[in-house]
Amino acid sequence: MNINKVGVIGSGTMGIGIAQVASTNGCEVFLYDIDFERTQAALENLNQLLRKLAGKGKLTLEEAEGIISRIKIAKNLQDLQDSDLVIEAIVENKEIKTKVYADLENIVSAQCILASNTSSISITSLSSGLKNSERFIGIHFFNPAPLMPLVEIIPGLLTDKKLPEVVYQLIKSWKKTPVIAQDNPGFIVNRIARPFYGEALRIVEEKIATPEQVDDAMKTLGNFKMGPFELMDLIGIDVNYAVTTTVYKDYYYDPKYKPSLLQQRMSEARLLGRKTGKGFYDYSENAQKPIPEKDEELYEKIFMRIISMLINEAVEAKRLKIATDEDIDLAMQKGVNYPKGLLAWGKEIGYEKISATLRNLFEEYQEERYRQSPLLKNLK
Ligand SMILES: NC(=O)c1ccc[n+]([C@@H]2O[C@H](COP(=O)([O-])OP(=O)(O)OC[C@H]3O[C@@H](n4cnc5c(N)ncnc54)[C@H](O)[C@@H]3O)[C@@H](O)[C@H]2O)c1
Numbered sequence: 303m304n305i306n307k308v309g310v311i312g313s314g315t316m317g318i319g320i321a322q323v324a325s326t327n328g329c330e331v332f333l334y335d336i337d338f339e340r341t342q343a344a345l346e347n348l349n350q351l352l353r354k355l356a357g358k359g360k361l362t363l364e365e366a367e368g369i370i371s372r373i374k375i376a377k378n379l380q381d382l383q384d385s386d387l388v389i390e391a392i393v394e395n396k397e398i399k400t401k402v403y404a405d406l407e408n409i410v411s412a413q414c415i416l417a418s419n420t421s422s423i424s425i426t427s428l429s430s431g432l433k434n435s436e437r438f439i440g441i442h443f444f445n446p447a448p449l450m451p452l453v454e455i456i457p458g459l460l461t462d463k464k465l466p467e468v469v470y471q472l473i474k475s476w477k478k479t480p481v482i483a484q485d486n487p488g489f490i491v492n493r494i495a496r497p498f499y500g501e502a503l504r505i506v507e508e509k510i511a512t513p514e515q516v517d518d519a520m521k522t523l524g525n526f527k528m529g530p531f532e533l534m535d536l537i538g539i540d541v542n543y544a545v546t547t548t549v550y551k552d553y554y555y556d557p558k559y560k561p562s563l564l565q566q567r568m569s570e571a572r573l574l575g576r577k578t579g580k581g582f583y584d585y586s587e588n589a590q591k592p593i594p595e596k597d598e599e600l601y602e603k604i605f606m607r608i609i610s611m612l613i614n615e616a617v618e619a620k621r622l623k624i625a626t627d628e629d630i631d632l633a634m635q636k637g638v639n640y641p642k643g644l645l646a647w648g649k650e651i652g653y654e655k656i657s658a659t660l661r662n663l664f665e666e667y668q669e670e671r672y673r674q675s676p677l678l679k680n681l682k
Contacts, residue, residue: 305415305472306330309382311402312392313341316419318348319447320389325372326448327476332385334376335392341375348373383409387472389441391419399423400431407433415465417441421492422548425485426458435460439469442489444637451479452637454489479636481629487552490625491637492545494644496559497611499542502530503562511604513582514594519601524609525641531582535575539568539582557671558615609647610659611672616644617653618675653681 308324310317313335321331335341352366376382379402388410390402403416410416416438418428429438440456453473457466466482473480483489488496502516511519517529534542543565550559568574568581575581583591619630631643648656657678664672 303386303413303468305386307332307385307387309334309376309385309388309410311335311379311382311388311390311406312419313337313344314391315445316443316447317391318344319445320391320419320443321373322348322369322448323443323476323478324389325369329372331373332376332382333373334379334382338375338377345370345373345375379405380409382406383411385410385414387415387417389417389419394420394422396423396427399428403428403432403438413437415439415469417469419443422487422545422552424458424487424552425456426460429458429460436462437465439465440483440485440489441469441473442483444491450637452491452633453478453480454483454491454633454637455480456483456485456489458485479632481625481633483629483633484622484624486622486624488545488549490619490630490633493549493624494612494615494619494630494634495638496546496549497608497615498530498638499534499565500546500559500562501608501611503564505604505607506531507562507564511600512592512594514592515597515600516604516608518594518596519604520608523601523605527639527641530608534565535581535583535585537575538577539565539574543569557669558673560671606655606659607663609651610656610663613644613648613651613653613656614660614675614678617648617678617681620645621675621677648681653678 306329308329309332310321311334313333317333317335321333325331333341349370352369355361356363356366382388388406390399392399392402399418406416418425418440419442420428420440421442425440429435432438438458439461442454442456444450444452455466455469455473470480470482481490487493505511505516506513513531517531520526520529543561546559546561550561553559572578573580576585579585616630619625620627625633627645631645634640634644657674660672660674
C-alpha cells in the first residue's frame with residue numbers, strides 16, 4: 303500500500319512534529335486544527351526553525367523549503383478527504399477524539415488508515431464506535447517527534463491483523479524505530495518507565511536522599527543521561543504526574559504505580575519544572591545547582607532500588623508479552639534514552655541480585671508495590 307498523502311489533526315506540540323516527520327520523508331501533509339491561527343503560527347515557527355538549521359548547514363535550503371511546501375494548512379476536516387493515512391494528535395480526551403473520527407469516517411476513503419497518537423487512552427476503546435474499527439491503530443510518537451526515534455505501534459483488539467505490519471514498514475521508511483505494543487495502559491515506555499520517577503520520588507519523600515543525590519547516583523552508577531528529577535523538571539511535573547495517575551487508575555489501582563504526594567503538591571504549587579522556572583531545581587537566572595553530597599553506600603542503595611524496580615517492570619512486560627524482548631529493550635533506549643535495554647541490564651547485574659533487592663524492600667515495607675514478577679525467579 304502506498305501512503306503518500308497524510309492528514310494530521312492537531313497542530314500542537316505533537317501534531318506539527320508529526321507533520322514535519324511525514325513531510326521530511328516526502329509525503330504531502332494536510333494539517334488541520336480547530337484553531338486555524340495556531341496552525342499558521344506552528345507552521346511559521348517550523349519555517350523559521352528549518353531556515354535556521356539550513357543556515358547552520360544541517361540541511362539545504364531547498365530541503366527546508368520542500369518540507370514547508372509539502373505541508374498544507376487544511377481549513378476544515380473536508381480538506382483531508384484524499385488522505386491515505388490520518389494521524390490524530392488533538393487533546394487527550396476520548397469524547398472529543400471519537401467525535402472527530404465519526405466526522406472523519408464520512409469524509410475519507412474506505413481504504414484510509416485512521417490512527418491516534420494518544421499516550422494513555424485505550425486504542426480499542428477509541429476504535430469501537432467506528433463503522434470500520436479494523437482500519438484504526440495507535441501510532442505513538444515521542445516528544446519531540448522529529449528528534450525521538452521511537453514510535454510505538456499499537457493495534458487494538460479490533461484492528462485488522464495485517465495493519466500493524468503496513469504501519470511498521472511506513473514508520474521504518476520514515477527512518478524511525480518502530481516497535482509493536484499491546485493495547486495496555488502506558489503501552490511499553492510509559493508503563494515500564496514509571497518506577498524511574500515513582501521510586502525516586504519515594505526515596506526523597508522518605509528523606510533517604512536529596513533529589514540531587516538521586517540524580518547523581520543514577521547518572522554515575524547507571525550512566526543515565528539525566529536523573530529522574532532533572533527529567534521530571536524537563537517533562538513537566540504536572541504532565542508526569544498525570545501520566546502516572548492515569549496508569550495507576552487504568553491498572554485498577556495497582557500499588558506498583560501509586561502516584562507520589564510530593565509530586566501532587568508540586569503540581570498544586572505550580573512548581574512544574576523548567577516551564578515555570580522552578581521544580582525540583584531552580585532555573586532562574588543566577589540560581590546555582592545544588593552540589594550533591596557524595597556517599598558511595600547510599601548511591602549504590604539508590605541505584606539498586608530504582609534499577610531493580612525498572613527491571614522487574616520490564617520482566618513483567620516480557621511475561622505478559624506486551625511486546626517482544628527485543629522491542630522492550632529497544633523501546634526504552636530509543637524512547638527515553640536509557641543507556642541499555644532493561645532485560646539485557648537485568649542479565650548483566652544478575653536477576654538473582656534484582657530479586658534479592660526486591661525481596662528486601664518487600665520485607666522492609668510489607669507493601670505489594672515491591673512484589674516480584676513471577677517470571678523473575680526463572681530468569682538467569
Ligand atoms: N506532549 C507530549 O509529550 C505527547 C507525547 C506523546 C503523545 N502525546 C499525545 O498527543 C496528543 C496531542 O498532544 P499535544 O501535546 O500535541 O497537545 P497540544 O495541546 O499541544 O495540541 C493539541 C491541539 O489539538 C487542537 N484541537 C483540540 N480539539 C480539536 C478538535 N476537535 N479538532 C481539531 N483540533 C483540535 C488544539 O487546538 C491544539 O492545537 C494527545 O493525545 C497526547 O496524549 C503527547
